[in-house]
Amino acid sequence: MSAEPEGMDLRLLGPVRAWRDGTELPLGSARRLAVFSVLALHANRAVSREQLVTALWGENPPASATGNVYTYVSALRRVLEPSRDRWAAGQVLTSGGGTYRLSVREQDVDVFRFEALRGEAKQHRATGDRQAELTVLAAALQMWHGEPLAGVPGPFAEAQRLRLSELRLATAERHATLLIETGRLDEAIAVLRALVATYPLQENLQAMLATALQAAGRPAEAQRHAAPSPAPARTAAATAGRGPWPVPSDRASLIGRDAEIRRLRRAVAEVADGTGGSLRIEGTPGMGKSALLTVALRGATPAGCRAGWAVGDELSQRMPLGLLLECFESAMPGDTNPDLVKLLFAVAAEAVDGPSGDIVARAAELVRRAAEQAPLILVADDLQWADPLTLGVWSALHADTRELPLLLIAASRPGGSAVARPTESAAGQPADSEIDRTGGSETDRSGTGDLNAVPVDEVVTLAPLSPAAATQLIRAVAPEPLDPRTFRDMLTDAGGNPSYLRHLAAGGFESMTLSAAVGTQLASFSEEARQLLRAIAFLGAGSDTDPGCTLTELALVTDRSRDDLIRALTPAVTAGVLTAAGEWVAFWHRVVARVLHDGTPTSLRVMLHRSFASRLADTAAPPERVVAQLLAGPVPLDSAIARWLTVHIEQLAGRAPHLAVNVLQRARAQYTVAPAERLELTAWLARLLLAQGRNGAAEAGWVAARTPDPELEGEMRWVAAVSHERRAEYEAAADIARSVLREHRVPPRWIDRFRHLLTRVRPYLAGNPTVPHLSRSAIIGDGVSVIR
Template sequence: MAAEHEGLDLRLLGPVRAWRDGTEIPLGSARCTAVFSALALHADQVVSREQLVAAVWGDDPPASATGNVYTYVSALRRALEPGRDRWAAGRTLTSGAGGYRLHVPGPAVDVHRFEALRERSRRHRAAGDQRAELAELEAAMGLWRGEALTGVPGRYAEAQRLRLTELRLATAERRATLLVELGRHDEAISTLRMLVTAYPLQENLHAVLMSALHAAGRRAEACEVYDRLRDLLRDETGTEPGAALRAVHGRVLGRDRGGAGPAPAAVFVGRTAELRLLRDAVAAAAAGRGGSVWLKGAPGMGKSALLAAALRDAARPGCRIGWGVGDELARRMPLGVLRECVESAGAGDGEPLAADGPEPGIVDRTVATIRRAAAEGPLVLVIDDLELADDATLRVWTALHALTGELPLLLVGAGGPADGDRRLDELRSLHPGEVVLPGLTPADAAALVWRTAAGPPEPRILRRLLADAGGNPCYLRHLAAGAWREPGGPLPAELVAAVTAHLGPFAEETRQILRAVAFLGADSGRHVGCTVPEVAAVTGRPADEIQRVLAPARAAGVLGAGPRLVFRHRIVARVLHEGTPTALRLMLHRSFAEKVAAAGGAPELVVAQLLAGPVPPGPWAGRWLAGHVEQLWARAPKPTIAVLQRARAQYTVDHDTRVELTAWLARLLFLQGHGAVAEAGWVAARATDPALEAEMRWIVAGTHERRGDHAAAADVVRLVLAARRAPEPWLGRFRTLLTRLRTDLPGDPAAPITRTAGSADPISVIG
């Protein structure tokens, strides 16, 4: 069969076109092309008629939709196999089991080739081979010929178009980043200028372009890029550039938080013990006693704000204070961070720090310079984000600790956990009592929200903010600023930028696995976490590899330390989940549900994925639910009812399965004491099994009785007894029910039922 179709070349990354052995195949009308696109995206897989109808017409297809699908498939068969006899079975496009299958190998479809190249690039990135990664990405980008599925109508095509566009942008951005890292600035700049023209509001692309221009020494042009985007955002959306882009702009201007000291603190609460420790250390330095403090905490935990609050008045007792900040740019400059720190204290005037010459000489000369400065009077040196400092700065900083016992020199370092960074091993040994910042207490967190928000938030909103932020001051401030947004609305852009920046230092594979954790742990707006085997099931990666990839996130405090994968700050999971484009988010949830089910995972996790947003259960989900509903009911009653209600509303579930699931829904609603007339009546009108029909009518009668509508209940009983289709055990139960109802019926309850000509069965009309 494979040899039959070796000459096929199907292209969806642009206008949809198909060739066989170099000859283009006419695909017909727009809707015919939509059917072809859905089949090609599921190459060599069966696609049901219901799926094709939904792909082309969405949730409201015309009555002629199924017939039109037959017509389109017939036209495609003639186009794909023009020499086939009219009555001969097709070989390229076949039908069976209520669906159709396009027999082409995945590599014949450009979308599948694109995704395969991206996957290979990811493996090269994990191996640290930048050039091989770049080659795969360039091959992937070379497959594009315009907007994916250009002009193809239908909800499915639109969702795929959005998904593929997001992947294209991510691929282009990563390719440009690699070009910059490999020193090919002109190529990167040329590519990025075209991209920002095509996508003028994409801040990430502008950030990479600004970085490329800055690396090429073209700072003025980088600033022009920022200014144009800022003006465009103001005109088009009424917003300002996000925090991540502003940070790039600050680096281009050379005004990172360093030389001018700490950023002004906005609102600061709590941290009483830490404040006292730092202020006592400054007082000791002013009195002639040196020392050192190493402050550690996860991103956003308020290290910089604490330093600003504690050291704001350090100059009053006669201390000179210098500030430096480590970052990726300064890391490339030997002694860059320390020079910034010393010069801002006015301690290196006339004797600048030099990074030239053999390494021991650099350390010795720099230590000697700072020794002379500290001998002149108390000196406080502060380096924020110490783990990002260059190697020369770290070596000198370590050597300076020997001076703190004899001179009024106070060294204050602050940074993230960075437990796996071997460069900091010697420095760690000098700080057995390092200060680790925990999350704010609930009382301090609430106080920060009250002082940051425009007004006191409602108790319900406050509880949600505190739970989402997990005591992280940075997240609390951003959440408080957006506390008046509509529930369920988009997260504040500044918050998304902050979380994205905190996750930025991780490798792409780590961020991808973190997103999978966020999706698997999502449960009705909360984050309940997941297990490593569950992540392995949806990603197809071994458990030990997942543990390795997530180790940096655990070390940085993004994930908790327990065996279950839970985000320490729930808002990070929300950003990863809600920040994913809607169409891609729905596809991932549907895919994760299917993969967890196939791996035999917890049924309630499968249901959580099906309920995470408007994810319509497909045919496989209907069959899976039918086989697991009793187990689900015992473990998670409310989600079981919710997913059955959603499945009942989906016409893509086949008729028999839909009847079975609706019957279960009626049973469970009745057991919970809820009304089940509509559900049970719908099944009773369609059931072919007399026992099932009797059970559903029993539920209808029982629901009426509970509501006190004894006449309606009696009508149902009399209809069942008159029809005599129910098995004898059921007839006995209905007779007993009628006897019980008699005392509450008006008139003569024993009178036979009478129905006027043309009157409808009061049950069969339901549903």
């Protein structure tokens, strides 16, 4: 096996560069850089020619791709080993069996050094050494010299750019958090200002900057960063060009959508044969509506057909017939029939001056004339953003699709349609939810038109992906194989949503793009609605199964009436962000709740959980709901919380024993709790551990050594002895029993129990297990039954 060369320095965290023995190597063209990057990021591992071709050109490589790869590798060999004889075997870049291998030490590649430092920082974080963690993170960030793999072409480089940029942002955020927590506020403010300038839509960065400024005594500046309201972002389809079809997005988005693709392509084929129709693709945010339209329709327009595409946004509502104009103009290029386009613009101009009863009829007639000339396909993505006149024309044209070669395809969030469907809410929950009964039309900032009034032949609903399809998507996107638990958590948290699955698989919960995706999907809601969504995320943060809350709880912590809550949350239910059934509201996808919760700065997170716990406790909420807030923060357990726990611990133990153990373990570990309350809570912890078959000996012994109450001392010594007995630690159990019987300080009922315990363990003791100074009859007693 060839030795790894010394003196190599490969840098990918910025422009791709390489040095050997202090001399920079001329790596050459962009494609050669792409090959070099793939090999460097797979250092000491075999990479096949097919992998390199896919990395450079994706799914549609040129015919010369394989030959080009051979040329690039040969050129790189000469650069990496200039003194190597042409016919001698290489040592740095080797080949064999159709594969290539770059043999370098991992510490010679800056990406691996960066990732190693991140791992070291996590170890310091686990041990609580914040200063060491801060030092390591600073060293990791100093390794960056710009955009990773800058200028390197190909899908592999693009994916790695995204992954590494996300890691850099996550590292920078943690670095800034530690600067705040260690009191280095000026440094934190400078770092965060630079991050906010680079990532202006990251609400968590704005909030962190506000926290640092407030702590530094600059409240006026902090206020400017306290409540960012990012504007809705247009989809990739909207910015990809005029078309007729936008550039398709990641093919992984369409895993599990074969039937829907076939349905759309069949409709396109039918319109070419003279049969029109109207379809609507409905799905909650992230279900892949735009990607479905793009992949299914791009390149599928038959000869002789015209196709137009438009994407709705907030501006579409302000321009009469705006969405229809964009769609119609893209279907009618200048050399086709410019007169029809000019006439439609004239109709729209009249509508600007004021409403007119014949605007819809005249606009629809122009579209009919175009369809009479040649088969016409109109595609409107995000139809919920359309202005009322566009929706009116779309409705009027529905009847014409039965007579003309006119195909209307729209995509929208769930909002109802004129086609007969089962009685259920937009979020798929039973229709008896209070929120669902309020109407369900899309209002707020997510659209003003009434989609219920637009008739359609067929609604194609994009349901969550099946577990099999979701698994396939994760495996297609994840850069490395995932362990079973991570895989399972991704499936649960994403809830079958392709967008969330893709972001989780690519970067996990530290992913910058995951946070951005959630932020974009929530940006269409008002600031009021977003704050309520955040409150729901916090109220459900302590639950492993259903991250939600009741309307009563939400009203308590937000000081809002139920009517106000129902009005503000209806758009989120209609859009499929929330699910509502009766009194309960929860997130349709757990990942949204986690992003909203975990993206909140730690100090603010603790404060909110403490406030919510206090409000719930004051109104006699179930104790498990209060404790869930204490554990989700983590909230320091002060004396007020400890007093509440001592009153409610018995009820909590009966309703949620495992949750009770968690909060009691927290209480025992915090010395801010008063001694008497700490003693009582620790006694409850020992009881519950024993009841759950766990070892409570240490906790029970701690209480027994400190309590002045003989009854409690007897109980705790009993818990400790039985804990030892269950773990087959018979000598330890016998020692406790002998001590109790010798001292004879606890009440008689405990004396009897210890006699029986000693009898039980006697056969397992080494040597002579009798107790000094006690007769056998004294040990056995009067035969009282054993209480385990």
